[in-house]
Structures are given as C-alpha cells and as structure tokens.
Amino acid sequence: MLKNITLGQYFPGNSLIHRIDARFKLILTALFIAMVFCAKTPAGYGLIAAFLIFVVADSRIPPRLILKSLRSILIFIVFTAVLNVFFTKGETVLFSWRFLTVSREGIVFAVSMVLRIVFLIVGTSMLTYTTSPILLTDAIEALFSPLKKLRFPVHELAMMMSIALRFIPTLIEETDKIMSAQKSRGADFESGNLFRRVKSFIPLLIPLFVSAFRRADELATAMESRCYRGGDGRTRYRVMRSAARDWVALGAAAALTAGVVVLRIFGL
Amino acid sequence: MEILRAEHITHIYSPKTPFEQKALDDVSFSVSPGELVGVIGHTGSGKSTLISHFNGLLRPTSGKVFVEGEDIWAQPKQIRRFRFRVGLVFQFPEYQLFEETVEKDIAFGPKNMGLSAEETAERVREAARSVGLDESLLEKSPFELSGGQKRRVAIAGVIAMRPRLLVLDEPAAGLDPRGRDEIFDTVRAYLASGENAAVVVSHSMDDVARTASRIVVLDRGRVALEGSPAEVFSHRDVIESTGLRLPFVTRVMHRLRDRGFAADVSVRDLDEAADALLRLKGGGGRA
Numbered sequence: 001m002l003k004n005i006t007l008g009q010y011f012p013g014n015s016l017i018h019r020i021d022a023r024f025k026l027i028l029t030a031l032f033i034a035m036v037f038c039a040k041t042p043a044g045y046g047l048i049a050a051f052l053i054f055v056v057a058d059s060r061i062p063p064r065l066i067l068k069s070l071r072s073i074l075i076f077i078v079f080t081a082v083l084n085v086f087f088t089k090g091e092t093v094l095f096s097w098r099f100l101t102v103s104r105e106g107i108v109f110a111v112s113m114v115l116r117i118v119f120l121i122v123g124t125s126m127l128t129y130t131t132s133p134i135l136l137t138d139a140i141e142a143l144f145s146p147l148k149k150l151r152f153p154v155h156e157l158a159m160m161m162s163i164a165l166r167f168i169p170t171l172i173e174e175t176d177k178i179m180s181a182q183k184s185r186g187a188d189f190e191s192g193n194l195f196r197r198v199k200s201f202i203p204l205l206i207p208l209f210v211s212a213f214r215r216a217d218e219l220a221t222a223m224e225s226r227c228y229r230g231g232d233g234r235t236r237y238r239v240m241r242s243a244a245r246d247w248v249a250l251g252a253a254a255a256l257t258a259g260v261v262v263l264r265i266f267g268l
Numbered sequence: 269m270e271i272l273r274a275e276h277i278t279h280i281y282s283p284k285t286p287f288e289q290k291a292l293d294d295v296s297f298s299v300s301p302g303e304l305v306g307v308i309g310h311t312g313s314g315k316s317t318l319i320s321h322f323n324g325l326l327r328p329t330s331g332k333v334f335v336e337g338e339d340i341w342a343q344p345k346q347i348r349r350f351r352f353r354v355g356l357v358f359q360f361p362e363y364q365l366f367e368e369t370v371e372k373d374i375a376f377g378p379k380n381m382g383l384s385a386e387e388t389a390e391r392v393r394e395a396a397r398s399v400g401l402d403e404s405l406l407e408k409s410p411f412e413l414s415g416g417q418k419r420r421v422a423i424a425g426v427i428a429m430r431p432r433l434l435v436l437d438e439p440a441a442g443l444d445p446r447g448r449d450e451i452f453d454t455v456r457a458y459l460a461s462g463e464n465a466a467v468v469v470s471h472s473m474d475d476v477a478r479t480a481s482r483i484v485v486l487d488r489g490r491v492a493l494e495g496s497p498a499e500v501f502s503h504r505d506v507i508e509s510t511g512l513r514l515p516f517v518t519r520v521m522h523r524l525r526d527r528g529f530a531a532d533v534s535v536r537d538l539d540e541a542a543d544a545l546l547r548l549k550g551g552g553g554r555a
Contacts, residue, residue, distance in 0.1 A: 062286070180325050181364040184356040185425060186348060186380030203376065206366035210411070 155231025
C-alpha cells in the first residue's frame with residue numbers, strides 16, 4: 001500500500017538527458033528556474049514549453065508519470081489560478097458581481113502564474129527523474145566543495161544526505177512489514193476518532209524507531225570497521241568528468257535563457 | 269471441515285503500471301485440522317504473498333479465500349475478525365515488539381479482540397507457557413531479552429489470540445539449532461489438541477522435512493509440487509529446477525542411489541537415515 005509513494009522518483013534510462021553530468025544538470029536546473037522567472041511574454045513561455053517538451057520527449061519518461069506528479073499539487077494550482085483571477089486589479093473589467101471582479105489583466109496574470117508553477121514542477125522533477133539520488137548528492141558535494149575552504153562540512157552533509165536517501169525505501173518497506181504484523185494481531189489503523197487513530201500508531205512507530213536506530217548503529221559500525229573518517233583525502237569510485245555534450249547543453253541553455261530575456265526586453 | 273481453503277488465487281502487484289507483477293498465479297491451497305503444512309519456495313516464489321491472503325492482509329486479484337467455510341471477503345469491513353482466527357507470525361517477528369513489558373505485548377492481540385482483563389491475563393500466561401517463556405520474564409521489557417526469547421514473545425503474542433490456524437513465516441531464520449528445535453516443538457504442541465493446524469513457510473527443506481505432514485512447493489507464483497514429504501522429495505529434478513535443495517539426508521540417499529545402492533530416499537532425518545543405512549548394510553545388497 002505504501003509502495004505507491006514515489007519519492008526521489010528516479011526513473012532509470014540512457015537518454016541524452018540521463019547521461020548529462022549531474023553537476024551540469026544541477027546548473028541547468030538553476031538556469032531553467034531563472035528562465036521561467038524571466039519569461040513574461042507568450043513567445044517566452046512558448047520557448048520554455050518547447051524546451052521542456054524536448055527534454056521530456058528525449059528522456060522517454062512516460063508523460064503519464066509527469067502528469068501524476070502535477071496532480072499532487074493540483075489544488076495548489078487551482079487555488080493560485082482562482083485567487084489571481086479574482087483579486088488582480090485590472091483596467092479592462094470583463095465581469096463583475098458583488099465583490100468579485102474579473103479583469104483581462106487578472107486572467108493573463110493567472111494563466112502566467114499557472115504556467116510558471118507547472119514549468120517549475122515539471123522542470124525540476126525532470127532533474128530527479130533522470131538523475132539517481134546518489135549522483136545528485138555527489139553533484140551537490142562537488143558544486144559546494146569551494147565552501148570547504150570556509151570549514152563548511154560539505155562532504156559530511158552530502159554523506160548524510162545520501163544515507164538518508166538510501167534508507168527511505170528501506171524504511172518504507174519496514175513500515176509496511178510492521179503494519180502488516182500489527183494488523184495480524186488485530187491492530188486497527190483506519191477507524192476511530194483522531195485521538196484513537198494517533199494512539200493506534202504507537203505499535204507502528206515504536207518498532208520503526210527501534211529498527212531505525214538499530215540500522216544506524218549497524219551502519220556506523222560497518223563504516224568504522226572500514227576506516228571511514230570523513231572526506232579528507234578520500235578518493236571516489238565514481239569520478240565525475242564533464243564531456244563535450246555537457247558543455248553543449250550548458251551553452252544551449254544559456255542561449256535559451258538569453259533568448260527569453262531578449263523576448264522580455266522587446267516585449268514580444 | 270477444512271480450516272482454510274484458498275481457491276484459484278491470483279495476485280497481481282501494481283496492476284496496469286510498468287511495475288506490474290504477477291506474484292501468484294492460480295494457486296489453490298487448503299489446510300485441515302491437525303495438519304502441519306510446509307510451504308517452501310525460493311525467494312520471490314510468492315510464499316509471503318500467499319500467506320498474506322490467509323488472514324486478509326492482501327485481497328486476491330481473483331480467487332476466493334474461505335476460513336472455516338466463510339468467504340473472508342464477503343464483507344470487507346469485517347475482515348479484522350479473521351485475523352484472530354488465522355494467526356500470522358511474520359519473519360523476524362521480534363522487530364514488532366513495542367510494549368513496556370512482555371506481558372503487555374503478548375496481551376496486544378487478545379485486547380484487540382475485546383476480551384475481558386481476566387481472560388486476557390489467562391491467555392497471556394498460557395501463551396507464555398506454551399512457548400517456554402518463564403513467568404519471571406513477563407514483567408521485563410521485551411527489549412531486554414535475548415533474540416530467541418524475543419521471538420518466542422512475538423509468537424506467544426499470536427498464539428494468545430488462540431487462532432485455529434497458526435501461520436509462521438521463516439520462524440527459524442537466524443536461530444541456532446536449539447532455538448529452531450524449540451520453535452518447532454512449540455508448533456507441534458500447538459497442534460496436539462488436533463483441532464488446530466499450522467502452516468510453516470521456509471526456504472530450508474531440512475526444517476520442514478522433519479516436521480511437516482504435507483509439503484507445498486511454490487515456484488514463480490505457481491504450485492510446483494504438493495504431497496507428503498516423501499512424495500515431494502522423490503521429485504528431485506523438479507525441486508532442483510526451482511532452485512531449492514533437497515534436505516541434506518535426502519541428498520545423501522539420492523547420491524547413494526546414483527552410485528547403485530538401494531538407498532531409501534524417503535527418510536526424513538538423520539536417525540532414519542542411519543537406520544536405513546544399517547539395514548542396507550545388514551542386507552548387504554547392492555541393487
């Protein structure tokens with residue numbers, strides 16, 4: 001039942017998007033976010049949409065999956081749209097009833113806000129769809145490594161992140177198992193009032209915490225017995241190397257961002 | 269009457285997604301009072317999926333499950349009452365303990381049944397005795413106990429519900445030989461009255477060979493073999509093709525037979541094997 005949760009929703013593949021270096025993908029995502037916020041004109045939005053469609057098509061991620069990730073924030077999108085339609089003050093009033101007024105500007109603004117949200121969600125989830133969590137933390141570590149000079153524990157934070165990510169599926173599986181076991185003893189997680197329901201989760205949470213601590217302890221022992229002592233002088237199994245395609249992708253994205261900015265300046 | 273009957277169960281995980289997987293494919297299964305059925309199969313053969321249907325944790329994609337003649341999915345809202353009639357003990361059940369004391373933990377099931385305090389207390393004591401837990405342990409925290417003791421507490425927690433059918437998933441995993449024998453002794457004692465039945469899931473043939481009255485071999489979601497241990501173990505080729513190994517003594521006997529001795533391949537444990545070999549030696553007969 002908990003298996004349907006997609007988190008760190010990596011979708012393995014071998015497309016161009018999949019193969020781009022994770023560090024570049026992170027930068028590209030940042031550029032993409034900037035691009036979305038720069039866009040103001042229909043042509044600008046069109047350009048971004050075309051880019052996004054290209055990325056999605058290339059990655060071979062089923063569009064159904066992407067629509068599913070949008071569905072979870074559907075309420076948020078609708079809320080934004082409704083709020084902007086009714087509460088943006090505009091000059092060309094199209095419709096008015098009591099305190100509700102709908103103006104042309106309001107509709108335009110609502111549409112652009114909705115587009116922005118959709119672009120941001122789809123664009124950033126393309127990063128997590130096509131990059132494995134481990135590569136992603138490696139990339140974050142690499143990009144933030146200059147902070148090491150300021151004694152910022154970049155490696156340790158990245159390690160903590162990858163361990164946390166690694167254990168999400170394990171803990172979900174564990175939760176599922178403990179739930180089944182307690183249900184087999186007649187535990188009821190579904191009925192009763194709020195107080196009873198919260199109380200019914202105790203038989204689930206205590207074993208879950210106990211096992212999380214046990215796993216943490218075992219992992220610490222395993223790491224220590226292999227002489228793990230942090231990032232200093234540590235070499236890597238996966239060495240990140242940039243290829244020509246990474247620079248090309250970066251150049252293309254930069255050009256696209258410039259295009260969006262130009263479109264905005266000229267108001268096209 | 270059969271305690272449990274599962275008819276043509278098919279179970280598909282995440283249907284209509286790219287992750288669709290048929291875990292069970294038209295499996296029929298029944299257990300009568302007094303039986304100890306061993307379910308064996310390789311990892312991923314559908315053993316755990318199958319037993320999760322017995323008390324309604326999973327609903328079959330198609331097929332029906334009857335407990336003492338009642339279709340358990342006739343009223344889905346009432347499914348909880350079947351959990352008390354078919355007691356499921358999962359793999360590594362010691363990880364599900366949560367109460368402050370052993371006594372309270374064993375009482376979790378009976379309390380969920382809505383039994384009175386006296387009835388609960390009596391069942392707890394009886395269940396603890398039946399798994400060989402000393403009364404002095406009842407007041408302790410379950411987290412202070414040893415691994416084997418914890419497992420017995422968890423099994424007692426299910427036995428205290430007095431299910432007609434006791435289902436154990438890999439009850440001996442990770443225990444030393446003595447701990448393993450104790451668990452199987454508990455199961456046999458549970459069956460002594462003749463009214464109850466048990467299903468033991470394992471991937472180890474040796475465990476079930478000695479105790480089970482009937483064996484079901486699962487392979488990729490289907491029943492590959494079914495019958496008495498002697499019948500099942502005579503199909504060496506089928507068993508080995510499912511990635512399992514025959515019990516150690518059976519393998520020895522098969523090996524002898526391959527070499528031309530008239531060895532009895534239906535022996536169930538070391539003692540029987542020794543007797544059979546002595547007979548063979550006494551008769552002196554090469555086949």
